[in-house]
Amino acid sequence: MSDSRGYVEESASRSAAPLHLSHLSIEVGHLRLHEISNDTESLKAEFRRTMPxxxxxxxxxRVQFGPDARISTCYLLDDYSPPDAEPAPTLDRLLSAAAESGVRVDYVARESGCAAMPKFVDGVASDDVIPVADMVAARIVAAPESPATGRRPPTMESGWLCNGSRSQNFSPEQAMRRRSYQPPEEFGRFEHSIFLDVELWSRTTDDARRWSPPFLAAVWHLLRLGMLRYRGEPVVHPAMWDGEPWPDHWRDVAPIIQLNPTAHPFAAYRTLSILPRRYLPIEHAVRLILDHLDSDEEVTRDIIARAECDIPPVQVSRTISDRLSHLLLDGP
Known part of the structure; x- marks a missing residue:
């Protein structure tokens, strides 16, 4: 496997192209594929309670950004794990349930696109694939432990990222003596620690990276915020749906589909995700990942400058996690 830092060096050598942005991107829900395919009534009920x-x-x-606020909506389908449902019935059920419930879905995205984004030309996947997850992984900067024992490999080798010092029950200099347990400690804690240790990826039998749900969710937010460039160009290129029947295989479905021809841009200054409560630990991990990301400075400056020139002007935080909002609902 090539050094993932190469993705950063390559993209840094090219000027980052600007990207049109909405004010707000709303993720209107998230159910697993089998939940969409097997229980249409529950899907409709989920949309009905989400609509208001x-x-x-x-x-x-519109109060915050003015009556002409640009707002787009999206739905993420989790096809990264081997999907147990075919594209056509899944997408048809999803979109019909949303329409019957009065929920507008401007864009549908596939989670596998957060790992690797194939480019589609005239509706057909090309051989050019953007290694999105590898690009993001190359920008992870883990905070160094103090004192470091060297017992645990760094994040880029282990695939684990934490927000502090891990617990210690062994020290080389005290190998022959009993040493009291040292609990984990959060960096920058307020009186007490909330320690989090997140697995970003595991390894498959052929030593390839298998991305974790929190890491793919972090990439998903970066895509929605318009933060990613590849060879200077935006990663996101939604494919307009022409109303034709859906392909038979997920790999033939564009990674991001624009369903509404009059929709505002997919990417936005800020994101809001309406999710089942079970995603709370994942979104907690997402914030940790984004807070350890060495984001593209040129892209950040461009987005902030564009926001300041918007009408009315918009304040955009340099901290990516500050641009995320969530509403977690009860239920399965």
């Missing part, structure tokens, strides 16, 4: 919440957040966005 979406309306409320859109109204709040």
């Amino acid at each position: 919440l979406i309306d409320a957040f859109e109204a709040a966005a």
Whole structure:
């Protein structure tokens, strides 16, 4: 496997192209593929209870950004694990349930695109694939432990990232003496620690990276915020749906599909995700990952400058995790 830092060096050598942005990207829900395919009534019920919440957040966005606020909606399908449902019935059920419930879905995305984004030309996948997850992994900067014992390999080798010092029950200099247990400690804690240790990836039998759900979710937010470039160009290129029947295989479905021809841009200054409560630990891990990301400075400056020139001007934090919002609902 090539050194993933090469993705950073290659993209850094090219000027980052600007990207049109909405004010707000709303993720209108997230269910697993089998939940979409096997229980249409539950899907409709989920959309029905989400609709008034979406309306409320859109109204709040218009108060904040003006009556002409640009708001786009999206839905992420988790096809990264071997999917147990075919594209056509899954997408048809999803979109029909949303339409019957009054929920507008502007864009549908596939989670596998957060790992590697194939380029589609005239509706057909090309051989050019953007290594999105590897690009993001190359920008992870783990905080160094103090004192470091060297017992645990660094993040880029282990695939683990934490927000502090891990627990210690062994020290080389005290190998022959009993040493009291030292609990983990959060960096920058307030009185007490909330320690988090996140697995970013594991290794497959052929030593390839198998990306974890929190890491792919972090990439998903970066895509929605317009933060990623490849060879200077935006990673996100939604494919317009022409109403033709869906392909038979997920690999033939574009990674990001624009369903609404009049939709505002997919990427936005800020994101809001309406999710089942079970995603709380994943989104906690997402914030840790994003807070350890060495983001592209040129892209950051461009987005902040564009926001300041918007009408009315928009304040965009340099801290990526500050641009994320979540609403976690009860239920399965």
